[in-house]
Amino acid sequence: MNAPVLELRGLGRTYGTGAAQVQSLIGVDLTVDAGELLAVMGPSGSGKSTLLMLAGGLDTPTTGMVLVEGKEITGLPRRKQAALRRRSVGYVFQDLNLIPALTAAENVALPLELDGTSVRKARTAAHAALEEVGVRQLADRFPDEMSGGQQQRVAIARALVGDRRLVLADEPTGALDSATGEAVLRVLRARCDAGAAAVLVTHEARHAAWADRIVFIRDGRLVDDTGRQEGAESLLAAEGTR
Amino acid sequence: MSIKHGLLALLDQGPRYGYQLRAEFESRTGSTWPLNVGQVYTTLGRLDRDGLVVPDGEDGEGHVFYKITDEGRRELREWFDEPVSRAGRPRDELAIKLAMAVTVPGVDVAAVVQSQRAHTLRALQDYTRLKARAAEDDLAWQLVLESLVFQAEAEVRWLDHCESRLARRDLVAPAPAPLPADAGGGAVPPDTDDERSDDRAAPRRGRIRRGNR
Numbered sequence: 480m481n482a483p484v485l486e487l488r489g490l491g492r493t494y495g496t497g498a499a500q501v502q503s504l505i506g507v508d509l510t511v512d513a514g515e516l517l518a519v520m521g522p523s524g525s526g527k528s529t530l531l532m533l534a535g536g537l538d539t540p541t542t543g544m545v546l547v548e549g550k551e552i553t554g555l556p557r558r559k560q561a562a563l564r565r566r567s568v569g570y571v572f573q574d575l576n577l578i579p580a581l582t583a584a585e586n587v588a589l590p591l592e593l594d595g596t597s598v599r600k601a602r603t604a605a606h607a608a609l610e611e612v613g614v615r616q617l618a619d620r621f622p623d624e625m626s627g628g629q630q631q632r633v634a635i636a637r638a639l640v641g642d643r644r645l646v647l648a649d650e651p652t653g654a655l656d657s658a659t660g661e662a663v664l665r666v667l668r669a670r671c672d673a674g675a676a677a678v679l680v681t682h683e684a685r686h687a688a689w690a691d692r693i694v695f696i697r698d699g700r701l702v703d704d705t706g707r708q709e710g711a712e713s714l715l716a717a718e719g720t721r
Numbered sequence: 722m723s724i725k726h727g728l729l730a731l732l733d734q735g736p737r738y739g740y741q742l743r744a745e746f747e748s749r750t751g752s753t754w755p756l757n758v759g760q761v762y763t764t765l766g767r768l769d770r771d772g773l774v775v776p777d778g779e780d781g782e783g784h785v786f787y788k789i790t791d792e793g794r795r796e797l798r799e800w801f802d803e804p805v806s807r808a809g810r811p812r813d814e815l816a817i818k819l820a821m822a823v824t825v826p827g828v829d830v831a832a833v834v835q836s837q838r839a840h841t842l843r844a845l846q847d848y849t850r851l852k853a854r855a856a857e858d859d860l861a862w863q864l865v866l867e868s869l870v871f872q873a874e875a876e877v878r879w880l881d882h883c884e885s886r887l888a889r890r891d892l893v894a895p896a897p898a899p900l901p902a903d904a905g906g907g908a909v910p911p912d913t914d915d916e917r918s919d920d921r922a923a924p925r926r927g928r929i930r931r932g933n934r
Contacts (some may be wrong), residue, residue: 563887586929683874684877685849688842688846688848688870693842
């Protein structure tokens, strides 16, 4: 059996020292397999975003480890971590982080170009990713020429571009109206159905419901897990017994 | 749930017989509220008695057709014009359960909230899966599913709210001490969740039929 795309083992993160010490995450164990969309829910300040930052190698855990496709990323030198993020991990930030001086297509192509892909190939991939999220026509616009919702979709395209195996999304539907938000979740869902793994942090139950599995986090600990649900085939069996 | 008005709405589009009405009713609502043909004929009998429909002959196979009367059309228009009343809805078992849980000593209310939330989220996942599969142009079925989605979402939001209210209360005054095991143990009937899971599994046949499209 293949290694999970993402594995968190005993993951903990403490900020500050002494009386000001805050344990943001405590002993979290979690695996996400290929093809799986996992949603993380919990109140504000429960540790959801910390979990995602650690999973994406954007922060370093105080305890435990993060494995992406079986490889521990926790101890990797920064350069290697950055390369891994460019190639394998797509990250959608709550505050988008688009580069204002670059067009939508350039923003989306950037991680591939930084990774050595030719400009032409990177642009082609960027256009495909923009198409996937329904904003191909905005390829030549700069972020300040787009609405919040459009920028959000570009940020999602940047996370999906190329052949990312793991997509980490922190409230990716935040700036979107409900129909556009749903369209974005359909894109994430389709990516996972095609074999990627994704972790979606959200406080919206309606959005979390697109996931295969929902975990709850409170005060830095995982407190519940809906478990992976069975497909429609099991419903057919249930119907027969009615 | 108004079978009577549902049937009138179908008959408004032309005469139909019992099995046809059942099939069309279920197809519009994705079998979320399955009907048996007995219910259809009982309802047709009442509609006939009240002058809202009349028998309209038989076909070669002995199916008795019904057609809507002017009086029936008036009744149907009134139904569409009037909002659905919020009075007289079934009692909300979950609200009652939570109201009891916060007052009966020894109940782990946070656990009640969490287990309900996980359960409701699973239902929400089911509805969402059905929605993902539903044909884009099947607006009637999409709307029924979205109604279930929004209701489940509202329940989850209310449970989140209960949880933060509880947290605030516990900050102000610690939770009451648990009663001895024999006194508090029976506060939450163990079979209640099973009943609810039947409720949430309502659109069963829809799942299958639509899923196979």
